[in-house]
Amino acid sequence: MRAGHEPEAAASETVGRAGTSSREPVRRDHDHGHHHDHHHGASADQFVPELGTDGTLTEEPHAPRPDRTTRDRATAVGEMVGLYTACIAAALVLSALLVEATGGSSTEVFSALLDGSLRGPGRIGDTIGVAVPLLLVALGTIISNRAGLVNIGQEGQLYLGAAFGAYVGTRLDIAGPHVLLLVLVASVLGGALWAGIATVLRYRRNVPEVLTTLLLVTIAAQLVGYGLKNQWLLLAPAEGRSNRQQISEQLDPSTRIGRVTWFGNEFPTSAFVAVVLAIVVAVAMTRTIWGLRLRLLGHNPRTAQRAGVAASRYGGGALLISGGFAGLAGGMMLAGGDFGNYTLVPGFPATIGWTGLLVALVSRQRASVAILIAVVFAALRTGSGFLASTGVERRITNVVQGLLVLALLIPPALLFLRQRRRALNSGRDRT
Amino acid sequence: MDVLSAIGDVLTSDATYINALTFAVFLAFGASGEWVAERSGTLNISVEAMLLGGAFAAAVGMDKTGNELAAVLIAVVAAVAVSAVQANMSHRLAANQFVVGLTLNILVLGLASFLASELSPTTSKASSQRIPLLADIPLIGAALFDRTWMFYLIYAVVPICWWIVFRTRWGLELRAAGENPQSSDVSGIDVNRRRRQGIYVVGITSGLGGAYLVLGAVGQFEDSIVGGRGFIALIAVIFGGWTLRGTIAGCVLFGAVLSFRLSLPALGYQLNGDLLTSLPFVVTIVAMSLFATRVRPPAALAQPFIRGLK
Numbered sequence: 197m198r199a200g201h202e203p204e205a206a207a208s209e210t211v212g213r214a215g216t217s218s219r220e221p222v223r224r225d226h227d228h229g230h231h232h233d234h235h236h237g238a239s240a241d242q243f244v245p246e247l248g249t250d251g252t253l254t255e256e257p258h259a260p261r262p263d264r265t266t267r268d269r270a271t272a273v274g275e276m277v278g279l280y281t282a283c284i285a286a287a288l289v290l291s292a293l294l295v296e297a298t299g300g301s302s303t304e305v306f307s308a309l310l311d312g313s314l315r316g317p318g319r320i321g322d323t324i325g326v327a328v329p330l331l332l333v334a335l336g337t338i339i340s341n342r343a344g345l346v347n348i349g350q351e352g353q354l355y356l357g358a359a360f361g362a363y364v365g366t367r368l369d370i371a372g373p374h375v376l377l378l379v380l381v382a383s384v385l386g387g388a389l390w391a392g393i394a395t396v397l398r399y400r401r402n403v404p405e406v407l408t409t410l411l412l413v414t415i416a417a418q419l420v421g422y423g424l425k426n427q428w429l430l431l432a433p434a435e436g437r438s439n440r441q442q443i444s445e446q447l448d449p450s451t452r453i454g455r456v457t458w459f460g461n462e463f464p465t466s467a468f469v470a471v472v473l474a475i476v477v478a479v480a481m482t483r484t485i486w487g488l489r490l491r492l493l494g495h496n497p498r499t500a501q502r503a504g505v506a507a508s509r510y511g512g513g514a515l516l517i518s519g520g521f522a523g524l525a526g527g528m529m530l531a532g533g534d535f536g537n538y539t540l541v542p543g544f545p546a547t548i549g550w551t552g553l554l555v556a557l558v559s560r561q562r563a564s565v566a567i568l569i570a571v572v573f574a575a576l577r578t579g580s581g582f583l584a585s586t587g588v589e590r591r592i593t594n595v596v597q598g599l600l601v602l603a604l605l606i607p608p609a610l611l612f613l614r615q616r617r618r619a620l621n622s623g624r625d626r627t
Numbered sequence: 628m629d630v631l632s633a634i635g636d637v638l639t640s641d642a643t644y645i646n647a648l649t650f651a652v653f654l655a656f657g658a659s660g661e662w663v664a665e666r667s668g669t670l671n672i673s674v675e676a677m678l679l680g681g682a683f684a685a686a687v688g689m690d691k692t693g694n695e696l697a698a699v700l701i702a703v704v705a706a707v708a709v710s711a712v713q714a715n716m717s718h719r720l721a722a723n724q725f726v727v728g729l730t731l732n733i734l735v736l737g738l739a740s741f742l743a744s745e746l747s748p749t750t751s752k753a754s755s756q757r758i759p760l761l762a763d764i765p766l767i768g769a770a771l772f773d774r775t776w777m778f779y780l781i782y783a784v785v786p787i788c789w790w791i792v793f794r795t796r797w798g799l800e801l802r803a804a805g806e807n808p809q810s811s812d813v814s815g816i817d818v819n820r821r822r823r824q825g826i827y828v829v830g831i832t833s834g835l836g837g838a839y840l841v842l843g844a845v846g847q848f849e850d851s852i853v854g855g856r857g858f859i860a861l862i863a864v865i866f867g868g869w870t871l872r873g874t875i876a877g878c879v880l881f882g883a884v885l886s887f888r889l890s891l892p893a894l895g896y897q898l899n900g901d902l903l904t905s906l907p908f909v910v911t912i913v914a915m916s917l918f919a920t921r922v923r924p925p926a927a928l929a930q931p932f933i934r935g936l937k
Contacts, residue, residue, distance in 0.1 A: 294738075298745040346929065348672075348725055393912075401916040406670060406929050407865050408915070411908045414858070418905035425901070550729060557726040589744040591850070594737025601730040602716065609720035620935050 272611075279607035287599035294595065300588045309593065312582030313575035321461035325534030326548075327567075327574035328470045329354070329525035333552025334559065334566040335470075335477045336387075336521025341561050342481055343514035344494035349394065349409025350522040351549030352416030353387040357523025358530045359420045360386030362430055362540040365531070366445040375451045380527045387523015388516045390416060395515045399508040405515060413549075421542055430540060444540035452538060453531045464532035471567065473521075478563035490514055522549060551577075558604050573597060637887070644770035646889065649844045650856075651882025652781050655875055656836025657860030658867075659781075659788045660829035662874045665864050666792060667825030668805035668818075670929040672728035673713045675857025676735035677830055681706035681837020683739040686848035690748035695842060699777060702841075703834030709735055710830025714823035721933055732857075740850035752846035753777065777839040784832055789871050791828075801825055805925035808932035818932045833857075859885075866911040868922035880907055 292302035313323050333350045340347045361383035365375065394408040423429035424442040432445040453464045481487040493500040493510050501507065529535040529548065536544055551573055559565035580593035637643050657674050664671040684705030688698035713731055717724035753775040762772040792798035803811040804821040811818050841848050859881050866880070867873025884907055888900045915922050 294741070298742070346725070397912070397916050403912075403915045404924060404928065407924065408912055410672075410858070411862060411865070411912050414862070415905045415908050415912075418901040418908075422901040554726065554729050554733075557723055557729075589741045591737040591740040594733045595741060596737075598730050598734025598737060601726065602712070602734070605716060605722040605726060605730075606720065609716075609722045613721060616933060616935060623935075 276607060276611065279610065280604070283603035283606050284600065287596070287603035290599055291592070291596045295588060295592065300586065304586045305583065305588050305592065308582045308586050309576070309579035309596075311579075313577075313579035316582065318461050319578060321457075321463040322534065323571065323574045323578045324461070324463040324467050325532060325574075326577050327570045328464065328466050328532065329529045329535075329548045330552045330555050330574055331470045331474060331567060331570040332525035332528065333522050333549055334555035334570060335473055335563060336518035336525075337553050337556035338477060338481070338559075338561045338563055338566065339490070339521070340514045340518035341556060342487070342494050343490040343511045344497065345398075345511055345515050345518075346404075346406040347391065347394070347409050347515060347518045348406060348553060349390070349411075349413045349416075349549075350518075350525075350553050351545050351547065352409070352413035353390045353519045353522035354526040354529075354549040354552075355420050355545045356390045356416045356526070357383035357385075357387035358526030358540055358544055359423055359430060360389075360523070361527035361530050362444045362447075363423075365447045365451050366432075367430070371448065371450060373450060375448075376453065376531060379447070379451055379531055380524060383523045383527025383530070384520040385523065387526065388520040391515050391519020391522070394519075395512045398515070399512050420540070420544075424540065424542060432539075442542050447531060447538040451531065452533060453528065455533065464528070464534065466528040466532050469528075474563045474567050481563065486510075522552070525549075525552065554601065558601055560608065572600075639766070641766065641769055643886065644767050646886035647879070647883040648770045649882070650885045651879045652778055653836055653840050653844060654856065654860045654863055654878040654882055655781055656784060656839060657829075657833050657857055658863040658874050658878050659785050659871065660832030661861055662864045662867070662869070662871055663788055663792055663801070663828040664822075664825040665869060665928060666805045666925055667801045667822045668808065668925055668927040668930065668932070669717070669724060669822050669826055670861075671713065671826055671829055672725060672858070672861060673709065673731040673735075674829055674833055674861055675853060675855065676713075676728075676731040677706040677709045677833035678837045678840070678857045678860070679739055679853040680709045680735045681834035682841045682852050683743060683837070683848055684834070685838035685841045686748040686750050687742075687746055689750040689842060690746070695753055695777075698842060699835065699838040702838035703831055706834030706837060707827060707830035710826045710833075714826040717931070718819040718822045718826070721931055724929065724931065736850065739848075743848060743850060748848055750842060750847050752844075753842045775839075775843040777835070777843045780835055780839070784835065785871065785875060788828070788832070792871075797821075797824075802925070804932070805927055808927050808930075812932070812934055822932070836860075856885075862908065862911060865915070865924075866907065868914070868918075869924055877907070877911075 292306075295302040295305050312319060314320055333354060337347060337350060361379040364382040365379040368378075370378070390412055391409070393412060394405045397403040397408050398405040420430070421442075424431055424444065427433065430444045432443055437443055453466050455462050455464050481491070489500070489503075489505045489510050492503060493505050493507060497507060500510075525548065526545070529544070530538065530540060535546065535548075552570075555566055555569045555573055559569045576593045576597050580590040583590045583592065657678050661671060661674045664674075681702040685698045685702035688701030689695065692698060692701075709731060713724075713727050716722045716727040755773055755775050756779075758772040762768045764772070790798075792801060800811065800816045801821045801824070803814075803816060804818040808818045811821075837853070840852060845852060860878070863877035863881055864874045866877035867875070884904060888904060
């Protein structure tokens, strides 16, 4: 999963380039990452003969065709919208059919989902509370993905971040409003530390980060589990909990994230922080030199190296930041109150890390889209709580979510493939 | 020494070997197929979904038909159906393999628990077929040769996986696709096709593994029956350094650790289960970082192949 191979870059180019792609000269040269770049913007009348790899003239100028860019762009956008609509509709119809086939009522199920996530009193607040950590995890993942790194260990980074936060919040004998800040900083450090192991192994020992981050998920779960069995680490003192319960002390009210109520929906103020961070990430990725270098690294490591972007510095930094975001998500889950009632318990991450990774990948590395996807996934999660009244197993929301993701994957993939095929064919015509 | 006597007690008890191998063989079904897929360049995290799909289908098949063979076949069909989604989404449509894998894990868990609550299949543990003489070997005899017939399938699955990967042209092409897809493509190998076929192999073996888990090991289906052990099968391949020998050794080790967690307290010993469980994972990471030249993943592992890019 290298960002350079993501359909995204090419698919978005389809919009503007559909009309011209067939006269784009394509060089099938494996040493060059993106053949688009060589000829981008070179119209036929400015044609400059170019030497092929074998030293011969490979390209002939072609007569320019009438410009149809605007119409093609409209067609392409229409096509994209149509495809997305069709695929999402198909996913929803399939889920409905599944419910109907087993004797349930699909309208009841969808209405219960809506009640549980949006329409019921105060439910929007709950949905926002779940969306916050999803978005934070996704933001970190977007950064590391953009740099071409595959971090799939957010679940562990999040858990360790939450554990660090819980330790600082309940074990250190400090009090006051600044402690909340310390808790969150500790969470960030916890997550970054866990990603840092993968970073060091990636750049010092050349071990693929995709494997180490995955392995570290299990180790994190066992480590925190160990902490929750031992009083000198995280386990709460014996009074105030039942004998075998593995639970940390509750965070002091002064170290909790404040909750606001808007129109009857109560949610933690970390929601604002998450949205601000999403904007920061979006701007940093598209409007700063740092973001450009990260994307360069992700698209073509060799070019990046020649342009002076040190892979260990930028890639390693991106991986650390991504772990930090996952850790922050854990800290905010702990201090926000929507998960575990301000305590750390076994199984605390509740697959938020995995789902956040999915949010990032489905939004195709766009922070703004990630906000929307995070809310949709959070809504499915909170909505499932209301399904009991319909008599349908609550895991049906997993099915809806899974089908939706598959539906969202198909349109960009189809458009990307078609564009690749055109590019290859146009290259073949002239050789 | 308390610890030594504990270890001694454990190592001389038949139950230890039986439990350890139950876990190990279940993992080995998933891992041997997963090994094939990883050699072709797919880090197939939907092995979890395939095992669960196989387990569920085996339970339903057993409930409906009452025939073990039919149940196993149905399990294989279901797991191959899951692998078809993974294969075609990630190696035909070029969607990101981790998105597809994660999604399938969620989707199949949802489907299995939803359908299980609707159909509520009831099954029981399959009876074991004792192999005379071999089963009388002390300690390990009962663990290896007094099992249901599904267990014995592993004796065929592992050699077959090795043979198709190392002794057929297909296997050579598959490994080439995992090491250097660009060169493979130039020499006429359909890289994505080989990778899809690698994923179908995981589907077949995981279907058998899921069926063994439900009918041979647990006896009935519950939605947490796989519960993340698919990931352990995947990690066993990493632990084994992408060799089949090592993978199977990893499965036995992981199986032993998983069963020690259950059997040591039962024998009256306290142990720190968390640290014990994480030990193999730590060892895997350390081995990868220390023996980076020998423990080396296929060069194109987890990298998509799209002709003309790169």
